[in-house]
Amino acid sequence: MGTWDAVVVGGGHNGLVTAAYLARAGQSVLVLEARDRVGGTAVTEEPWPGFRVSTAAYVVSLFRPEIVRDLELERHGYALLARSPSSFTPFPDGRHLLMGPDPELNRREVSKFSARDAERLPAYEAMLERIARAIEPTLLETPPDPFSGRPADLWRLARTGWRFLRLGRDGPRAVEVMAGAARAVLDRWFESDEVKATLATDAIIGAMASPATPGTAYVLFHHVMGECNGARGVWGYVKGGMGSLSEAIAAAARARGAEIRTGARVARVEVREGAAVGVVLEDGTEVAARRVVSSVDATVTLLGLVGPEHVAADVAEAVRAIDYSSASLKINLALSEAPSFAALPGHGPGPQHRGTIHVCPSLDYIERAYDDARAGRPSASPVLECTIPSAVDPTIAPPGRHVMQMFVQYAPYRLAEGSWDDRKEAFADRCVDLLDAYAPGFRKSILGRQVLSPLDLERRFALTGGNIFQGAMGLSQLHFMRPIPGCADYRTPVRRLYLCGAATHPGGGVMGACGYNAAREILRDVRRGR
Numbered sequence: 001m002g003t004w005d006a007v008v009v010g011g012g013h014n015g016l017v018t019a020a021y022l023a024r025a026g027q028s029v030l031v032l033e034a035r036d037r038v039g040g041t042a043v044t045e046e047p048w049p050g051f052r053v054s055t056a057a058y059v060v061s062l063f064r065p066e067i068v069r070d071l072e073l074e075r076h077g078y079a080l081l082a083r084s085p086s087s088f089t090p091f092p093d094g095r096h097l098l099m100g101p102d103p104e105l106n107r108r109e110v111s112k113f114s115a116r117d118a119e120r121l122p123a124y125e126a127m128l129e130r131i132a133r134a135i136e137p138t139l140l141e142t143p144p145d146p147f148s149g150r151p152a153d154l155w156r157l158a159r160t161g162w163r164f165l166r167l168g169r170d171g172p173r174a175v176e177v178m179a180g181a182a183r184a185v186l187d188r189w190f191e192s193d194e195v196k197a198t199l200a201t202d203a204i205i206g207a208m209a210s211p212a213t214p215g216t217a218y219v220l221f222h223h224v225m226g227e228c229n230g231a232r233g234v235w236g237y238v239k240g241g242m243g244s245l246s247e248a249i250a251a252a253a254r255a256r257g258a259e260i261r262t263g264a265r266v267a268r269v270e271v272r273e274g275a276a277v278g279v280v281l282e283d284g285t286e287v288a289a290r291r292v293v294s295s296v297d298a299t300v301t302l303l304g305l306v307g308p309e310h311v312a313a314d315v316a317e318a319v320r321a322i323d324y325s326s327a328s329l330k331i332n333l334a335l336s337e338a339p340s341f342a343a344l345p346g347h348g349p350g351p352q353h354r355g356t357i358h359v360c361p362s363l364d365y366i367e368r369a370y371d372d373a374r375a376g377r378p379s380a381s382p383v384l385e386c387t388i389p390s391a392v393d394p395t396i397a398p399p400g401r402h403v404m405q406m407f408v409q410y411a412p413y414r415l416a417e418g419s420w421d422d423r424k425e426a427f428a429d430r431c432v433d434l435l436d437a438y439a440p441g442f443r444k445s446i447l448g449r450q451v452l453s454p455l456d457l458e459r460r461f462a463l464t465g466g467n468i469f470q471g472a473m474g475l476s477q478l479h480f481m482r483p484i485p486g487c488a489d490y491r492t493p494v495r496r497l498y499l500c501g502a503a504t505h506p507g508g509g510v511m512g513a514c515g516y517n518a519a520r521e522i523l524r525d526v527r528r529g530r
């Protein structure tokens with residue numbers, strides 16, 4: 001092939017979505033993925049024979065139903081398994097809290113801790129749902145730039161503003177959700193620390209922040225948007241592991257004519273006279289293209305693959321200022337049996353195994369864990385989110401055996417002492433011991449263990465600073481400011497070079513929205529002959 005219409009750098013799920021839509025529009029598209037398989041952080045791997053692990057991302061809800069329909073992903077093998085209950089929190093005093101999509105279960109369970117909270121929970125959820133209805137349409141829109149002075153931007157901004165105005169009395173609450181601290185929101189609605197701690201975990205996922213940090217209410221909200229098989233705010237597992245979604249998108253892209261090469265690491269984006277003209281692979285292969293689309297983060301793309309010499313000084317400075325602070329670590333485990341919790345005994349699998357198991361007994365516990373991270377120490381008592389997808393999906397583990405994925409906070413990328421390579425196994429021991437205290441015998445059930453420190457996440461997936469979202473999700477890095485102000489329309493200062501990954505609006509998460517929006521903007525340029 002001489003010159004491709006588009007080369008996509010990175011076969012993560014967003015790069016694949018962009019490739020599929022471009023190919024559907026008749027463009028010749030080549031995806032170049034550095035790793036030996038597609039998916040990026042939405043991937044399934046088999047570290048131990050018979051155990052299929054979602055190495056990084058593990059639950060899905062935000063993935064856009066429009067993309068499922070357009071690309072006929074179900075025909076290509078994509079199936080979502082809903083989780084009910086969706087969470088289980090055991091407490092040191094032997095009590096437990098189950099929550100999920102069933103309102104009656106929630107009422108019963110929350111009443112064990114506070115009758116008032118049980119009464120208020122439906123109103124809280126309804127409030128978030130009303131805000132979600134106003135904000136969700138923006139996920140599949142290119143953010144208007146309020147400072148561009150372009151009439152089209154102002155018109156689109158007015159349309160977004162109108163949606164907010166229609167929120168009426170929910171408007172101020174929406175502003176708090178966009179900019180405030182999760183703790184303040186939860187304190188106003190609920191009195192039980194157990195309930196608040198369980199809900200607060202969504203606010204800190206992937207963030208170097210505690211629920212008391214301004215901006216965390218949005219992270220909490222980000223996690224209540226979305227749906228699972230039409231049920232709002234419910235998170236599910238992808239059948240076969242997260243990689244099955246990426247494989248389905250890849251199959252859809254291939255069916256529409258895209259070519260996908262794995263084991264093809266791009267070393268450089270070729271720039272001539274301010275425009276991208278192709279890429280050079282690590283092995284020296286040159287690939288010519290009319291457009292280059294990168295699903296890798298803005299720092300790796302603009303300062304690494306392109307090089308600061310091709311980028312204006314103020315742009316390079318803005319890219320260097322992107323906040324990648326991060327404190328997440330992942331432990332993947334093969335288990336001989338599901339854990340039996342003192343608070344709800346039984347190896348089941350039962351309701352306590354189906355959803356996310358939170359080890360996070362109080363808001364102050366999270367604050368203390370965060371204080372350690374601020375001082376550059378892995379938390380002495382970490383916050384654990386454990387999932388056992390094999391309790392719902394028997395295809396991913398040998399009969400009777402289980403896969404556990406432990407998402408751990410806080411593991412600060414920058415350590416005050418030592419290196420992650422030397423410290424990660426000891427920290428993982430601490431996490432295992434912690435869960436063992438709630439589920440005696442758990443430690444002995446471990447057949448295999450994989451620990452991914454923030455440094456490993458950076459090396460393995462090219463995530464700057466180990467940030468799981470290709471850039472922190474604070475207000476100053478969202479919407480028209482993502483990845484940097486002036487570049488939120490998926491175009492970059494290098495002509496014919498685009499970004500399509502989580503670094504762009506609407507950010508991190510297995511949503512497909514970044515890739516979808518980028519494809520729309522690229523096709524607009526194709527039509528205009530730009």
Ligand SMILES: Cc1cc2nc3c(=O)[nH]c(=O)nc-3n(C[C@H](O)[C@H](O)[C@H](O)COP(=O)(O)OP(=O)(O)OC[C@H]3O[C@@H](n4cnc5c(N)ncnc54)[C@H](O)[C@@H]3O)c2cc1C
Pocket residue numbers: 009010011012013014015032033034035038039040041042055056057058059060061062264265266267295296328329330457460461462467468469470500501502503507508509510511514
């Ligand atoms: C540990 C962890 C847990 C997470 N948990 C969840 C979760 O449960 N639910 C959720 O919704 N989200 C979760 N996320 C976030 C979510 O996975 C990501 O935001 C999303 O998958 C990003 O997809 P992407 O396609 O934009 O980028 P990526 O997945 O980062 O894909 C980029 C791709 O580019 C490739 N690449 C990099 N450099 C090169 C190069 N030079 N040449 C060629 N290819 C290259 C990479 O190998 C990768 O495949 C998690 C992330 C992590 C890391």
